[in-house]
Amino acid sequence: MSSIKIELRQEDVNKIREICTSFKNDPQELINVLHKCQEHFGYLPAEVQEVISNELVVPVAKVYGVVTFYSFFTMTPKGKHPISICMGTACYVRGAEKVLEEFKKELGLQVGQTSADGKFSLSSLRCVGACGLAPVVMVGDKTYGRVAPDDVRNIIKEYE
Amino acid sequence: MEMETIKLTIDNKTVEVPKGTTINKAAKELGIDIPVLCYMELKDLCIENKPAGCRICVVEVQGRRNLAPSCATKCEEGMVVKTHTTRVLNARRTVMEFILSDHPKECLICAKSGNCELQSMAHQLGIKEIPGQEIAAMSTYKKDTSPSIIRDQDKCILCRRCEMMCNEVQTVGALSAVNRGFMATVAPAFEQNLEHSTCTYCGQCVAVCPTGALTEVDNTPDVLRALADPSKTVIVQTAPAVRAALGEMFGMEPGTLVTGKMVTALRALGFDYVFDTDFAADLTIMEEGTELLDRLTRHLNGDKTARLPILTSCCPGWVNFFEEYFPDLKDVPSTAKSPQQMFGAIAKTYFADKIKIDRKDLVVVSIMPCLAKKYECQRDEFSVDGNRDVDFSISTRELASFIKQANLDLNNLEEGEFDAPLGESTGAGVIFGATGGVIEAAVRTAYELHTAKKLDRLDFTELRGLEGVRSATIDFNGLPINIGIAHGLGNARKLLNDVRAGKSLFHAIEVMACPGGCIGGGGQPLHHGNSEIIKARAAAIYREDKQKPLRKSHENPFIIKLYEEFLGKPNSEKAHHLLHTHYFDKKKKIIVKQ
Amino acid sequence: MKKIKSPEELKKLKTEALERLYGKEKIRVRVHMGTSGLASGAKEIYDFLRLELEKRSIEADVIGTGDMGYSFAEPTIEVKRPGETPVVFGNVDKIKADEIIEKYIKNGEYVDGILPVNYQSIY
C-alpha cells in the first residue's frame, strides 16, 4: 500500500466530474458514466477510471472489474480509422473469417491492436445486424457490405 | 412466533428444517456432508460466501431439469433430493476435472500443500487423472509480491471468497473480479500489484483462500539466515493470539494453549532470547491509557484541541485503513505504536544496552497472527539509519512450518518460560489477542489510574463477544465512559463515519482489522470456514488471562522497572520518541498536469 | 404541442394525424432506413428522391421509416400512387431511383426489382 498520484489535465478532470455529476454521482450509473467518458476520451485509461472511482465512491478495482467485463469498453486508444469485422453467424457463414485474416495480414495487426502510427485499429464484433450484406466490415461509421478478401487492400487504401 | 418449517427428503431420509434453509444445510442435519468448494461461512461472524460458482456441491432435485447447487438452493416442501446418484457423481467429477485442468499441478512446491481445500477435494473425489490436459490451455497471470501477501492467480479457482472479504467484510475494495470468461480472475485495479492498491494487508483474503493463490510472504528463510549468523543475537517476541492457535497446526484441539511448548520450541530453534509481545502490550496500555486519560481530562476541561474518541492503534491493518480512507481523521487515533513496534523500539535501545550490543547486531523477530505486521515492520518510520526496530515478522503458520522443519513435535515439548525482562506480562497483555481485549486491558489500567481505586472485578464481559460492533458504558467512579468496539474493517468504517460526521458519542474505540481480532488474523492457521475455531481461540485467550497472577498492565513489575530505569513516565519525552508514531495521508491524489 | 389529456383527445389526435399525414392523395414514398438499409445506402436514396421529386415538380411525400426486413434487397423503397396498392422496389440505387421516378411514379409503369408483398397485415 502506497500513496499514488494520478496525473490528468485539469480540463479532463473537470470533464469527468461533469459527467459524474450529470448522473448524480450515483454508483449505479457507473456504466453510463463509463460510456460517456469513453465517448469523450475515446478510451478509458487508468487515470480516468481513478477519477470516476473517486467521484462515484466505487473502489477503482470495481471500476476496472466493470471495464474489463464489457467488451465495448477499451483501455487502449482506438486507431484513427477503427476497422471492425463483423463475426456474427451470418457473416461467419459467408466467409468473414477469411476477410479478417486478410486484414490481419495487410495491416500486420492482431485483433485488439492499434497500428504504431495510430492510424488503424482492428477489432471483431458480434453482428452489426446488417446480415443481408454479409460479410460486413466497418471502418469508423462507414459500412462495407459483401466484402471479399480481395477487397481488403482497396478498403485500406481509401484511408491511407 | 413459531418458525415455519419445511419437510423434505434427502437420500431417502426425511428432514424438517426452518423455511429458508439450503439443501446443503438440511443435509448436514442428516449427517450428509455434501462437498462444497467456493461456499464458505463463518457463522458466528455473520460472514457468508455464496456465489454458487464452483458447482461442486450440485445435487439432483426431483422434477428439476438440471442439477441444483446445494449451497444456494433453498429447501421446498416435499422436495426430493439425491446427493450421490451417478449423474451427480459424474457431474461433480467432471466439474472438478475442469477446475483442475486450469490449475497448476505443482502441489509439491505449493505453499498451501497439505492445507489446500482444492487438493483435499480432488482427493475426496478420487481424481486420478485429468483427461485432455495435454491440449488444455491454462489461464496465467502476472505474479505479485507485496511486503505481506503473494498473489499467484494461476491458482485461483474464482471462489470469490477473497473478493467478498475485501469488499463486503473489510470494505477495502482492493480486489475485484476482473476480466471475463476464461481469463476472469480476482485482482486489484488494472491488475497492478497489491502494493499500488488500497490493500491494508489485513490478510483476510489469505485467511479464506482455499488454494495457493493467496499466501503470505515467507520470511522464515530470513530468520534462518539470521539464526545461522554467529555475529547476530536473535531475539523473538510472540504475539498473544499465536499461543492460542499454534497447536492446531500440530493436531491439537482448537483453543489449546501452547504458550510453554511454543517457548521451548523457539528456544530449540536457536533464538537467543524468547520474549513476549504481551510485555509490549502492557507497555502499550501504559502509553495509550495515559493518552486516553490525558485527552479525556483535557476534553472534560473544555480543551477543544483534545479530540475524542481516542482510537486504538495497535492493529497495523487498521492503521493502513484509516491512512487510506480517513486521512482527515489521522489525529484521532492514539499515537501509541503497536506492541510489535514498541517491543522493537525497546529491544533495540533498552535491551541492546543491557546486553551491551549494537542494535545492528541484534535481530528482532516477531511471531504474529498477522500479515500486516510484515508491512508494518518495514515502514520507514520504524527504523533507525536503515536498521529496523523489528527485523522480520513471521506468521503463526510460518512458525508452525519452521518448527516442523526442525523436526520438533510441539505435542511432546516441555513447557518453557519466557526470558526476562521482556518476557513478563500480565493478563491484560494476553487479551490483546481477542476483539475487545485491548480496550478491556486499557479500562483495567485507566480506571485505577484515573480513580486511584482498585477494581473489584476484572472481567468486563460486556466488552467481549463476536458481534461486529459493540458498545458499553463503564462507570469510572461516577464518570460514564462510553466505549465502542469494532472488529472487521467494514464495522470500523461505520464507527469512523460517525466520528467524521461528529456524531460519535464514544470516548474510546477499539478497532481490530480482522474479524474476531488477532485470533482471527490473516497469519493464523486456516479456519476453513469454521467459526467455532475462532471462538475456541478467544476462550483460550481469556483462560490464559484468568490464570495469570497479575492481570493489570500497570502492575507488571518489569514495566514499572522499565519506566524507572529508562523511560521515566508514560508519555514522557523519551516515551514519545520511542513508543509513539504519527500517521500519513495515503489517499490517492489526483494531480493536475500542468 | 399540447398534452393529450384523455382517451377522447387521443382519438381526436388520431383523426387529425390521419388527415394531416394521409388525407391528401399524392405520391407517397417510404424509404426504409433502419441500420441495415442505411448501411446499404438508403440515406443517399432518400436525399436523392427528395431532391429529384422536387426538381421534377412532382408533389410527393418522402418518408424515412424503419426496415421492412428485406435485407437481401436493400435499399428498399415503397411507392404508393394515389388510389393504387403500394409497390416495393428493391436494390434501389440512384439509377434505379431515377427510373422509378420516370417510369413508375410518373406513368405507373413497373420497373425491374419489384418486391412482392408476402405478408398479411393485422389491422
Next chain:
Amino acid sequence: MPREKMQIIVCGGTSCNGNNGEAVIDNIRLELEANALENDIRVVRSGCFGLCTMGPIVKIMPGDTIYTKVTPDDAHEIVSEHIMKGRKVERLLYKDPEGKKPLTTEKELTSHKKQIRIALRNCGIINPENIEDAIAHKGYEALATVLTELKPQDVIRIIKDSGLRGRGGGGFPTGLKWEIAYKNKSDEKYVVCNADEGDPGAFMDRSVLEGDPHAVLEAMIICGYAIEAHNGLIYIRAEYPLAVARLKSAIQQARDYGLLGKDILGTGFDFDIDIRYGAGAFVCGEETALIHSMEGLRGEPTVKPPFPAESGFRGKPTNVNNVETFACISPIILKGAAWFAGIGTEKSKGTKVFALAGKINNVGLIEVPMGITLREVIFEIGGGIRKGKKFKAAQTGGPSGGCLTEKHLDLPIDFDNLTAAGSMMGSGGLIVMDEDDCMVSVAKFFLDFTVEESCGKCSPCRIGNKRLHELLEHITKGKGTLADLDRLKNMSLVIKDTSLCGLGQSSPNPVLSTLTNFRDEYEAHVTLKKCPAGKCKDLMEYFIISANCVGCTACARVCPVGAITGERKEPHLINPSICIKCGACMEKCKFDAIIIQ
C-alpha cells in the same frame, strides 16, 4: 397521371430463375413481339414472391392474376389468352392443396402468405420519429383501452389467455410473469425491456426499435399498469446507435404528448421510462445479469430463485420482457386474446420473428405464425438455398441453439418442438447452412462465441466451454479420436447440467445437436482425418487435375508461398508440404483445375 396499363411481372427470385424463369421471360417477350405488343405491355422482373415451390411465378397487372409453375412453353397461351383476349389461363392458376377452386388473384392468395406481421406491424410503414404517425396507426389505442376500461388483473388475464410466451428465448408465459410481479406487493416496482439483443445473427429487436419504438413504449406502460409499477427501464445495446436515437426521440415525444409521465391520458396513472446501456456482454441477456448490469455492476448472473419478479432491480419486484414480446402486447389488447391464441400451435401462440441468414437467398427478417415448417421458411419465404446448393442444416437459437437437419424440415416450428429437436427458439436467429459448411467447424464457431462471452463466474461454463472448444479444435485439426467424441458428449452434458445460468446451460447445444445429427461428419474427422465439407484446413489438400490445367500460371503467381510449380503451358503441381491451404489458387483458376481433396 396515366392509368394503369397492362403489365407482366415475372418473378426474378433465385429459385424461379433456377427453374427456367429467364426462359419464361424471354418467351413472353418473343410472344409479345410476335403480336407487336412489345411497346404496350411491359415485362418486368420482380424479387421473390415467397412462393418458390410454385415457381416460376408470373403475375399480370391489373387484376393481380398469379400464374404458378409457368414453363417457357406456357408463354404463348398467357399472351394469346390473357393478354390479348382477357381470358385467364385456368390450368396455371394456383389451386390450394385441398383441391378447391383455384385462387386467382394475389389478394386471394393472401391467406397463403406465410407471414403475418404483428410485432413488425408498423415497421417500414410509419416514420418512427413522428409520434403522430404512430398514433395514426393505432399507436397508444390499446393503452387508452387499458387505462380506462381494464383493471390490472384484467390485463393480466388477457395476456395469459393470449398464450403469449417470452420471445427472448426462454418462452416463459408472459401473462404468468406479469401476474407474479403483480402479486409481489412493493412500494416500488420496475418494468424492464430487454433490448440487449446479443445473438449473433439476430436483429429483430433492433428492427422493432428502429421502425416502431412506440410499440415498445406503449406495451411497457401497459405492463406497468398491470403490475402496478411506475418506472420503466430499457436496457439496450450501446452498439445500436440508431435504435437508441429513435428510442430517445420516441420517449421525448411520448413525454411531450403526455403519454409518459404523470397522469397519463388524464387517468391518474404515472409511468416513465429511462434508458440504460449495455456494453457488449452477451450474458446480460440473462435477466439477473441484466439487472446487475443496470445497477452498474459486472453483468454476472445470480442463482434463481429469487426471481426478478420477487427481487430484481434495486431489490424490488421487476418484470423483464424482451422487445419482441412487448411489441405483441397492443394488438393482443386491441384484437383480443382469442385472436392471438388463434394463431400458432397449441402451446406456442402467435407469431415469431426470425432473422434469416446464411446460405439462403432471401436474407432478412420475417414474421411467421408459430407452427410454420422449416421447409416453408427456407424454401418459400427464404427463397431456397443460395447458388442452388444442397440444404444441410439450419441453426436456430443462436449460440444456445442447435442445428436442425433435413429430417426436421417438416417439423412445425414452436418452442417445444425446437427444444425436443435439441435446438431452441432463442431470440429467432435462423442461419442456413449448405453442403459446404462443416458442422464441426460450425459447432466450434459457436463455442468460440460462448468462450468469449462466458462471464466466468461458474466453473463449468468458464473452463468447460473452453475445453469443449479446444477439443473441437483438436478434431478439426485431424488429431481427434473416437474416444474424444464421447468425451465431447459427456462434457457437454455436464456443462448443461451444472452451469449457473442459461448461457452455460445451453452453450453445449450446438455441439450436442451436431454430434447427434452429423455424427458421420465427426467420425470422418477423427477416423478418416477428412473434412467432408472441405472446410477444415488441416484436413484438406489442394490438388491440380493435370487434365484440366492449361498451364496459365495464374495459380503459381497468386500463391503466397510459392508452393505451385510448373512450366508455362504445362500442367502445374502443388507441393503439399509448402501449401498453406489459403485457397487463393483455387479462386484464381479459371479452368476448374484445382480441387480440394
